[in-house]
Amino acid sequence: MSKSAATRARPLSPHLQIYKPIPTMVMSIVHRITGVGLYFGILLVAAWLLAAATSEDWFNTVSAIYGSWIGRLILFAYTWALIHHMLGGIRHLVMDTGKALGKQSSTTVATAMPFVSIGLTLLLWVVGYFARGA
Incomplete structure (x- = not known):
């Protein structure tokens, strides 16, 4: 008796482990990751604007955090x-224009x-550092 349709091997749906990473695929993934990063990074901008609108002490505190080496690293990553x-x-x-x-x-x-x-x-x-005079 032959195997029924339910017990025969079914084709697997392709996934990321099957495909060889190519530049266009990697950039698509990185584009999505940077989009998520920007979503959370906008909280940094909102905190800065809120501090600027609240008080000088709060603004100085946020500026000190953003001016630390870890703050600058995070701001650099956000800028990138x-x-x-x-x-x-x-x-x-x-x-989209063809x-x-x-x-x-597209690979280039x-x-x-x-x-x-x-x-x-x-x-x-x-340019920012030169304009700031630091």
């Missing part, structure tokens, strides 16, 4: 997430994304 997410959005906007949809061009743009976002983040922080 903001720039990376913005570049990902621009990338998708360009792709450009850069080919395998080579996705491969350049981390380097461009890190470079722009560093540039923004350097």
Whole structure:
């Protein structure tokens, strides 16, 4: 007697462990992660604005926290997430117009994304420090 349909091996649905990571897939995942990071990072901006509107003591306390090395590291990561997410959005906007949809061009743009976002983040922080006079 042959096996019934219920006992035959069924095909598995593909998942991330099956696929080889390619730049476009990795950048899509990073884009989602930076979106979540921005969601929580906006709380930092809200706390800063609330402190600025509340009192000078509270503003100085928040400024001291953000000015510490761990605060600056978090703000740097937030800045990178903001720039990376913005570049990902621009990338998708360009792709929505029908450009850069080919395998080579989309892979090239996705491969350049981390380097461009890190470079722009560093540039923004350097300009910020020079403008501040620190």
